[in-house]
Amino acid sequence: MYKLKGVFIVFLFMFFTSGCWDYYELNDMSIVTAIGIDLTENGYLITLQVANPSQIAGGESGNGGDEAATVTYEKEGRTIGEAIGNLMFQTPRIPYLGHKQILLVGDEAAKDGFYNILDYFMAHTQTKKIFPVVIVRNGKANDAIKILEPLEKNTALNIKGMLETTAINNSMISNRKLDEVLICLFTEGRHPSVSSIEITNITEKGEKTENISTSDPESMLIIRGSAVFIKDKVVGYLSDIDSLGHSIARGTVNTINITFPCDDKENFGTAIISRVKRKHETIIEKKEVKGKVNVKGDVAIVEYNCKLNIENPENIKKVEKQINKEIENIVSNTIKTLQEDLKSDIVGFGEYIYRYMYKDWKKYKDNWDEVFSKMDIEPKSEVKITSVASTKKVIKDVKNDGKEE
Amino acid sequence: MMEKKNNVISSFQLFVLCFQLIPALFVSVGLSVIFSLSKQDTWIVSIISAIIGVIPLLLLIYIINYEPKKNIFEKNQILFGTIIGNIINFMLFVYVFLMVIIVNISVVNFSITQYLINTPPVVISTVIVLVATYAVICGIETICRTVEAITFIAIPIIIFIAINLSFQFDFDFLRPILTEGIPPTLKHTFLFISYSHTPLFLLLIIKKDDIVDKERYKKFIMWGYFFGMFLSFLVVFLTLGVTYPKIAELYRYPGFYVLRKIGIGNAINNVENILSMHWLYNSFIFLMFGLYFVSVYVEKIFKIKKKKKLNIAIIILAISSIIISRNAFGNPAIMIVFFRDVLPYFVFGVLLGLILLISIFIFIKKQKKNKAA
Numbered sequence: 001m002y003k004l005k006g007v008f009i010v011f012l013f014m015f016f017t018s019g020c021w022d023y024y025e026l027n028d029m030s031i032v033t034a035i036g037i038d039l040t041e042n043g044y045l046i047t048l049q050v051a052n053p054s055q056i057a058g059g060e061s062g063n064g065g066d067e068a069a070t071v072t073y074e075k076e077g078r079t080i081g082e083a084i085g086n087l088m089f090q091t092p093r094i095p096y097l098g099h100k101q102i103l104l105v106g107d108e109a110a111k112d113g114f115y116n117i118l119d120y121f122m123a124h125t126q127t128k129k130i131f132p133v134v135i136v137r138n139g140k141a142n143d144a145i146k147i148l149e150p151l152e153k154n155t156a157l158n159i160k161g162m163l164e165t166t167a168i169n170n171s172m173i174s175n176r177k178l179d180e181v182l183i184c185l186f187t188e189g190r191h192p193s194v195s196s197i198e199i200t201n202i203t204e205k206g207e208k209t210e211n212i213s214t215s216d217p218e219s220m221l222i223i224r225g226s227a228v229f230i231k232d233k234v235v236g237y238l239s240d241i242d243s244l245g246h247s248i249a250r251g252t253v254n255t256i257n258i259t260f261p262c263d264d265k266e267n268f269g270t271a272i273i274s275r276v277k278r279k280h281e282t283i284i285e286k287k288e289v290k291g292k293v294n295v296k297g298d299v300a301i302v303e304y305n306c307k308l309n310i311e312n313p314e315n316i317k318k319v320e321k322q323i324n325k326e327i328e329n330i331v332s333n334t335i336k337t338l339q340e341d342l343k344s345d346i347v348g349f350g351e352y353i354y355r356y357m358y359k360d361w362k363k364y365k366d367n368w369d370e371v372f373s374k375m376d377i378e379p380k381s382e383v384k385i386t387s388v389a390s391t392k393k394v395i396k397d398v399k400n401d402g403k404e405e
Numbered sequence: 406m407m408e409k410k411n412n413v414i415s416s417f418q419l420f421v422l423c424f425q426l427i428p429a430l431f432v433s434v435g436l437s438v439i440f441s442l443s444k445q446d447t448w449i450v451s452i453i454s455a456i457i458g459v460i461p462l463l464l465l466i467y468i469i470n471y472e473p474k475k476n477i478f479e480k481n482q483i484l485f486g487t488i489i490g491n492i493i494n495f496m497l498f499v500y501v502f503l504m505v506i507i508v509n510i511s512v513v514n515f516s517i518t519q520y521l522i523n524t525p526p527v528v529i530s531t532v533i534v535l536v537a538t539y540a541v542i543c544g545i546e547t548i549c550r551t552v553e554a555i556t557f558i559a560i561p562i563i564i565f566i567a568i569n570l571s572f573q574f575d576f577d578f579l580r581p582i583l584t585e586g587i588p589p590t591l592k593h594t595f596l597f598i599s600y601s602h603t604p605l606f607l608l609l610i611i612k613k614d615d616i617v618d619k620e621r622y623k624k625f626i627m628w629g630y631f632f633g634m635f636l637s638f639l640v641v642f643l644t645l646g647v648t649y650p651k652i653a654e655l656y657r658y659p660g661f662y663v664l665r666k667i668g669i670g671n672a673i674n675n676v677e678n679i680l681s682m683h684w685l686y687n688s689f690i691f692l693m694f695g696l697y698f699v700s701v702y703v704e705k706i707f708k709i710k711k712k713k714k715l716n717i718a719i720i721i722l723a724i725s726s727i728i729i730s731r732n733a734f735g736n737p738a739i740m741i742v743f744f745r746d747v748l749p750y751f752v753f754g755v756l757l758g759l760i761l762l763i764s765i766f767i768f769i770k771k772q773k774k775n776k777a778a
Contacts, residue, residue, distance in 0.1 A: 098675075122655065125519055128665050128675070179652070179666075186651035358581035 030093040033070060034156035036141030037117055038106035040076055046083035047074040047142045048095055049156055069153035072146055080120040098126040101156040103133045103178065104141035104197075107234070114192075114232040118182055129179040132163055135227040137196040137237055144199055147219050159221060163195055166223045171253040172244045173226055184229075189350025189361065189368060191229045193246060196237055198224040228342050230369065236342045238334065245334025248327065249293050249347045249379070251278040256297075260326040262306035262319060270303035271323055273383055282352040282375075284360055291349045291377035293331055298386040299323055316385055324381040331379035338372075345372040415617045416625040418549035419608070421556045422694070423629025426604035428637045429691035430504065432660050432684050433511040435600030436640065438745050440659055443593040445579055445650035450590055451641045454597035455634035461602050461757065462630050464764045465609065466623055471767045473613035478705050484766040491706075493759070498702040500755050502726070504603060505695035507748070509534065509730040510740065512688045515658055520678050530727045537693040538723040541700055542716050545611070548693050555686045562683045567639060569667045574646040599753040601637055605630070606756060607694045610701055657741075660684060696723060 036047035049070045073090050077083030087095060105117065121127055136144045145155055152158035167175040173195040176184070184192030200220045225243040227234045238246060247253050256273040276297035283290045299320070301310070308315040338344055345351075350368045354361045364371050414422075431439075443450045472480050477497065482490035512533060513526045521529060540548050583590060608626070616622045644653050644663045653659040661684070664677035700719045709715045734740040 125522070130666070179648075182652060183649045186649060355577055355580040358584060361581075 024094065028093055029096040030091055032095050032097050032100050033154055034102045034104060034145055034159070035097070035100055036074075036104040036106070036136075036145040037080065037109050038140045038142050039109040039112050042076055043078040044080050044083050044109070045074060045076050045140075045142060046080060046087065047072055047145045048084070048087060049145050049154075050091070050095065051154065070155060074142060080117065096126065097124060098128070100127065100131055101160045102131055104144055104159070105133065105135050106140040106142065107136060107138065109141070110135045110227060110234040112233070114181070114185070114229070118178070118185070118232075121178055122182065129182070130177045132160060132175055133178050133181050133194050134159060134163065135194055135196040135234060137198045137224055137227070139199050144197060144221060147199060147221050149220060155221075159197060162197075162221070162223050168254050170244070170257040171247040171255065172240050173223055174243075174247060174250070174252050184346075185232060187348075187351055187354075188365065189345065189352070189354040190348040191231065191344045191346050193226045193228050193238070193346040194234075196224055196227045198222050228338070228344050228346055230342075230344045235344060238337065241330060242334040242337050245330040245332075246338075246346060248276070248278060248295055249280065249331050249334060251276075251280070253278070256327075258323060258326055258330075260319075260322050262304075262322055263308065267306045268303075269301060269306050269319065271299045271301050271385075273297045273299050273323075273327075276383075280347065280349070280352065282349045282357075284353070284357065289349075289353075289364070289371055289375045291335075291347075291375055293335075293347075293377065293379040295327055295331070295379070295381045295383065297383040299383050300387045301385060304388070310388055320383070320385050323385075324383060327381035327383065328379045331381075332377075335377050335379070339375075339377075340373065343369050343373045345369065349375065349377070412545050413615050413617050414545060414549045414611065416619075416621045418553055419611075419616065419622055420625040420629040420632075421553050422549065422608065422690075423605065423626055424633045424636070425552055425556060425559070425687055425690045426607065426694065427601045427630065427633025428640065428684075429604045429687040430508060431597070431600040431637050432640060433508055433515070433688045433691075434744055434748065435597070436644075436660055437657050438749055439593060439597055439600070439641075440644075440650070440653045441745065442596070443590060444584070444654060445581075445645060446583055446585065446590055446593075447650075448579060448638065448642045448645055449582060450593045450597050451634070451638040453590070453594045454601065455631070455638065457594060458598045458602060458630070458634065461598065461760055462605065462626070464760050465602075465605060466626060468609055468760070468763055468767060469611070469613050471771075473619075476612050476701060477609035477763075478702055480767075481763065484763065484770060493762075494702060494706070496755070497759065498699055500759075501607065501695050501698045502722075504752075505692055505699065505726050506730045506733060507744075508688050508691050508695070509726055510733065512685060512692075513730065514740075515661070515684075519658065519661060519681070527727065527731055530730060533689060533692065534696075534723045534727050537689060537696055538719055540693050541696045541719050541723075545615070545697060548697055551693070552690050555690065559683045559686055562680055563636065563639075566664065566667065566680055566683075567643065569669070570643045570647050570663065573666055574643065576646065578646050578649050595753055595757075596749045597637075599749060599756050601634065603752055603756050604691050604694070606760070607691075607698050610698045696726070 030050040031053075032048050033051050034049040036045075036049070038045040038047070049072050052069055052071050073087050073095075075083050075086040075090065077086050084095065103121070105114075109117070122129065144159075147155060149155075149158050152161060163173060163175045166173050174193055176192070176194050181192050181194060184190060198221070200222055225238045225240050226246060228236050228238060244256065248256065253276040254274075256276060257270065258273060259268050259270045261267070262269050274297060276295065278293060278295045280291065280293045283292065301319070304310060306319070308318060310316060310319065335347070338346060345368065349372060350361075350364065353364060439447050439450065468477070468480070472483060475483070478494045481493045481497075484490065485493055509530055513530045516529045517524065517526055540551050613619055613622075640660055644659050647666055648659065648663050652662070656662045661677060661681050664680045667676055667680060668674040696719065699722055700715070703709070703718045703722065704715055707718070709718060734743065
């Protein structure tokens with residue numbers, strides 16, 4: 001009898017511990033890979049890009065055909081949640097947001113404010129908060145999400161790939177994830193900045209598979225600098241080179257690809273700077289606020305079309321000086337744009353005061369953007385050439401036997 | 406044949422009990438409250454709490470040492486007499502039962518908001534409490550062995566979490582310090598102690614004579630305390646340094662949110678649900694031990710002699726805890742306000758008040774005895 005009771009209890013528990021209570025079949029769900037958010041008169045226009053499983057499976061076996069790898073759904077709502085709820089009328093499956101790769105925000109929505117947008121995603125339990133956020137610089141997220149490109153048919157993966165490649169290879173963007181944007185928003189003394197993309201030539205063809213069947217697509221997406229915020233609103237954009245300057249000043253750099261002028265005849269060289277270390281600090285001297293940005297790193301010269309013989313140690317120092325000057329120029333121009341045009345401290349000079357001089361921060365807290373726009377900031381670069389290209393001389397030098405053309 | 410005794414525990418089991426019980430209430434309920442109060446200073450609060458918290462711990466050991474053959478309810482009757490003793494015992498019963506209900510609510514809410522969205526809360530509550538009830542029916546030895554086994558499962562999880570999160574740690578997130586000044590930090594320290602010491606209070610139900618190697622038990626309790634407090638500190642420290650203080654403040658379960666960041670390249674990702682089991686283990690241990698505590702009270706107050714009757718009483722207690730936990734708060738807003746504005750002060754007042762009162766009475770009683778001798 002005792003054993004029978006035990007068997008009964010174990011049998012009963014099987015129903016509770018099978019782990020199937022909240023379980024959904026994968027076939028009942030649509031995997032959302034990208035979300036686009038735009039502002040409309042009635043609230044938000046949400047565009048969901050959903051992976052097309054038949055195409056993905058077919059693509060792997062070579063039978064992909066001309067079907068699109070993704071399907072987009074769009075709906076309006078007063079809130080993001082309402083719009084996504086309204087999308088249920090269109091899709092045969094439940095949208096699953098847990099695997100989304102990217103969040104695209106249209107220019108207007110970004111200028112209107114980010115708090116409401118972030119609030120939804122922070123509270124949403126399905127989503128991990130580590131997907132990149134991108135602003136569509138010259139248009140709507142709805143347009144960008146629909147652009148199909150030949151190399152990567154899934155727009156979300158296409159943009160994500162571009163962001164990662166750019167961030168790793170030339171550090172021209174910051175590639176901020178959602179949680180990092182939120183940290184910036186919460187941090188005192190620093191405004192957020194987010195990568196931005198641009199659509200080249202918005203045409204209807206860009207949304208069709210015709211766009212991917214040509215080697216020269218009509219519409220394309222291009223990574224283009226960064227969007228600069230004041231609090232939660234986008235106030236302007238940085239160019240590619242200014243965005244690089246921001247990455248250097250902020251210390252979010254992997255490798256920097258720099259082209260530097262090297263003599264009077266408009267000759268240039270290209271250097272890759274790696275192992276970049278930057279230190280920035282804010283100093284308060286006699287009630288005057290000053291900023292410093294110091295950059296150190298290892299330089300490898302990869303292209304050298306200059307007159308100076310790089311085998312000479314003296315000349316190496318000269319080239320080093322030119323590279324340092326170029327870096328200082330880039331950083332200084334970025335800071336000038338931020339101070340004069342955008343009046344937004346996205347580097348974190350104010351954050352330095354907040355963290356290391358909290359008592360002083362109380363004085364500057366309310367008018368920091370004003371103080372930042374007037375403060376003296378001195379960038380200093382001390383990168384060192386550690387390797388030169390595998391050739392010893394410039395080709396034309398060898399050809400002309402060292403004589404000038 | 407003599408009935409097998411199931412009421413002895415070893416010093417090592419006391420060690421694992423302390424280690425597992427200290428973060429139980431703190432992580433499930435206290436973490437979010439403390440973060441919203443002391444913000445980026447929470448890590449300082451946790452260090453000060455570990456130091457100051459030794460005093461109530463020593464008082465607890467002092468109480469355990471008194472009348473080694475008796476549990477806390479019997480000790481209270483000796484110290485305060487039958488009437489006042491019964492009143493204090495009833496207060497203890499209500500306090501612990503309330504904590505059981507609160508942990509039950511917290512576990513269920515955590516489960517339904519994070520991973521069992523469509524499961525009826527009462528099912529989750531029943532499954533957890535049912536298992537806890539079975540362990541309580543088996544007795545303290547079974548409870549302690551369960552805790553021991555759970556600890557061996559939990560330790561690799563804790564080590565994995567700590568190592569993984571340490572790579573994402575940003576020391577800048579912990580600055581500036583003491584922005585609110587020292588008095589609020591000290592105030593929050595006492596709240597931290599209340600959350601971490603309430604589960605320790607349950608140890609008073611153990612009779613000193615039931616500890617197998619009683620000469621070593623103080624040392625083991627102390628080690629359990631330090632490891633438990635270190636674990637609490639680690640939770641605070643890593644959550645703040647990885648997520649950012651204001652984000653930690655934003656979430657109801659910041660300890661879970663930080664686990665979402667764990668991953669090794671693209672190979673190990675989305676493991677927060679498995680890793681968060683560790684916190685569920687803590688809460689489960691608290692539920693088990695809390696139920697055991699109240700069952701001992703019921704056994705004593707109703708003078709239950711037969712095992713069958715006691716089992717029925719335990720089941721009734723468990724079912725009542727499920728029913729009350731499901732109906733205690735009308736809506737989540739009331740619950741959040743209660744957890745934030747009422748519970749910390751209630752825990753602080755009752756816990757320290759009772760420990761101090763009992764300790765003072767033991768001291769007076771001992772003094773009188775010495776004088777008489």
